[in-house]
Amino acid sequence: MAAASTDLPTIATEGYDVIVIGGGQSALALGYFLRRTALSFCLLDAEASPGGAWQHGWDSLRLFSPPSSSGIAGWPMPASGPGYPHRDAVVDYLRQYEQRYALPVQRPVRVEQVQHREDGFLLTADDGRTWRARAVISATGTWRHPVVPTYPGCDLFGGVQLHSSRYQSPLPFVGRRVAVVGGGNSGAQIHAELSTRAESHWITQAPPRFLPDDVDGHVLFERATARWRALQAGEDAPPAAGGLGDIVMVDSLRDARERGVLHSLPMFAALTPTGAHWADGRDIAFDAIVWCTGFQPALQHLAALQGLDDQGRVPVNGTAAIGVPGLWLVGYGEWTGMASATLIGVTRSARSTVAEVEAFLQHTTHD
């Protein structure tokens, strides 16, 4: 019997010029531009399959923009039947996109830590595998970092509580009394859906802001671009006309408005074992609460490298991390670039970031 080998097999550490952490739309858009350079790169994605967070959206989720204004760099999203594209059409598009451009995605790989080294970065996955890179671009989105606020009585409430990122369909709630908390697109769409099968109470901190029926994601992006161009040119920019927090009147919301249910209650003062209590003395009983209270950037893998601020962010200049040369962040929303957390908006960020990375690596080569 062969003597047991004493030297443990060392896990090979692959080295690249650039490693993108993530495998959703932001990472793929970065991959599109990286493959047009001479840089070696790979994408490390925690998901077991393509599509990023889109594969976890609820069953009836649709885009709030037409396919013509929902594609990422290089390949427009194909039409996929009537209405705006369904979640599955987006996942299919991202899967095909990866294949079309033969992007080097390794999955599932969950990067647990990024350490700064003299020659760049050492990335360590949760299974111990390591990678070396001269530059790193984090494109990990927000889905893995849902935010649920605390209210007095949260620990007293005896019903079911889940964040919108875990909501799939109204079926588990048929005939139940449900509180939908949150005044953005998710809250509006989940309340509209639940109100067809359950007693749904929509609860928001402020009155919801509905966009006009003819304003969808495409119009929002056009307006945001006009504003961005004016600001770039140093001109007076038109007021920001709606952002991801303003509610796009998709079909399910127009139907809810017709049914007279598209209105919300103000925030409760506290939760009770059976529901919620308002400052005006009102009490409403619930069996469940769906927290549509948004997300923070999924940046825990960077926490050791660069302290995160109280919104879980890394200080950036554009998409470049201010305190860590060679680190960029893409796709996290307005703080990393106008409309960067949207399909149509992330291409601009990806293009400029890859140009910066290329210049940075050329410069460090000459040193």
Ligand code: FAD
């Ligand atoms: P994600 O899609 O979240 O992809 C990030 C990837 O990184 C994931 O695969 C994740 O597993 C991986 N990852 C995370 N952490 C790690 C780690 N440590 N190591 C390795 N991999 C990691 N945008 C639009 O343009 N139109 C819309 O209609 C629209 N509707 C939306 C509806 C909802 C309910 C939500 C929440 C968002 C919506 N958005 C919409 C915004 C945006 O398009 C999505 O949030 C999109 O998923 C962002 O893509 P991303 O690639 O930046 O992040």
